[in-house]
Amino acid sequence: MTRRNIAAALYMALCYAFIFLPVGVLVLFSFQAGNLPVPPLHGLSLRWYAAAFNDGRLVAAFANSLLVGGVSAALSVLIGFLAAFGLARYEFPAKALLRGLIMLPLAVSYLLVGMGLLVSSSALGLGPSLMTVIIGHVVINMPLAFAICQAQLGEHQRRIESAARDLGAGTFQVLFGITAPMIAPALVAAFCLCFTLSWDEFLIAYLNTRFDVTLPVVIWDLLRGGLNPETNAAGSFIFLFSISVILAVEIFLLRKRRS
């Protein structure tokens, strides 16, 4: 190995360390046998995982996050898919403008979306709730689902839909019998992506919940009470969960590309 190669490898190792060290430290100290998630490491134990899973608030928040993530991702994909189909398959005025408006929430800060939602839901007398958070997550995630679906609805797919119509299929038969199954890998990928983003999202969830809260909100609350390896355990578990979902996305996308 030349000196240049060694330097390059070292540089690469530093970059990866910079990215992954915080996560590594978090995961490492979730196994802390002592009382504080800071060096020195007193030994490895799963006690804080036990504590986390016995913490009613954490478990309830986990269930809430699953609900918010699942429902908001499903709604995002459904609305995004229908919008992409409409914009790809029909001619009507101001299409570019409408497409831009659908994508716009991507450029709006979560703080604005969260505050706007809080103000609107209060004005409507609904108040903070998981439902409001679901709406907020659909607002921020639907553009992504839309973009993913739109990329899949090309000319080749249009001809396949034409073939179905030619054989007698109506619009709904085409939509749910041909188009959706045909781009199923993209729909699954979009769902997983939306779910992960919702799973991690803090600002909108914090601003729009009161008693039923999501995981990031509970963890933030735990952190305010001081450093505690239980938080690390919860965080590590969430990390594991996110990684699994992202891996699922990758596998679906890769399989799609290979076929």
Add this chain to the structure above:
Amino acid sequence: MTHLAVSNVTKLYGASAALRDVSLTVAAHDYVVLLGPSGSGKTTLLSVIGGFTEPTSGRIHIAGRDVTQSGPAKRPTTTVFQDYALFPHMSVEKNVGYGLKLRRVPAPRRAEQVARALEMVGLPGFGGRGIHELSGGQRQRVALARALIVEPEILLLDEPLGALDLNLRRQMQDELLALQRRTGRCFVHVTHDQEEAMALASMIVVMNQGRIEDAGPPARIYARPATRFTANFMGESTEFSGPVIAPGIIGTPAGKLPRAASAPDAGDATVIIRPENIRADGEGAVALGQARITEAVFQGAHYRVFAAAESGQVFNLRLPPAAAPAPGDTLTLSCEAQNLVPV
């Protein structure tokens, strides 16, 4: 009996016209080939017949019914698309049976009909395969089976052989003809390949710039093209042009030539002749003068020969391999009057 009637169909895209006042009638058992260069409107015409494109004006009748306002689902037509457009998430069986399923044909009868259709296109036992496991030629057959199983009045084929290699294309041509005869259905087939058109068609429709240039049986279209465009598009020829010097006679660089049909009485006129109709044995009734060979290309069954007269007239002709023509040789050319075609 008229099966398909296209009446005065025009299709405008903004200011440009894809079809200009196209009219066409087709009989029930015709194999029609729409032939033309890209941009000639042939695919647009197919799309209008199939209901995928709404004409700006004009009417379409199929089997006596006005279908101008009907979408593709409501028309007695089915289409074989250029890229086959098979449903990638369905097996061969499900693809072929899709039209029957939409028509609520019960599953047992459907399976029976699917098996028969697959047998008809030469793919017996392929029902369980996935689309991705098939070769191009096999996909083509699945697309044919899927379109024919619903027994359309007219089968539309959009450049169906374009993606296949030469051998497979020849084989599929024969099979398409056999299928058309066996099913007795009307086929309308789009292509830009005049050899494919001549091999398949009972009626060729030559299109150019959104108009029908010529329509008729292949032998007539080739031998006696109605227009200069058709003459050139259907194959090589030699053109003689010159002023009309007497009714039915034009003065060309190759001499005075008869021009049949309703020739104009004055001005310039043109006649063409196919290469195989120019004789080099001096026996033809109409003398074309002498010419020197400029180029002779051996093509197996014949030599393709270009020759030029001193007048500047260029001839394109065929000579048998035994003649062994070489550049510089002088030929005495002639032809029969009926082979000079006015365009």
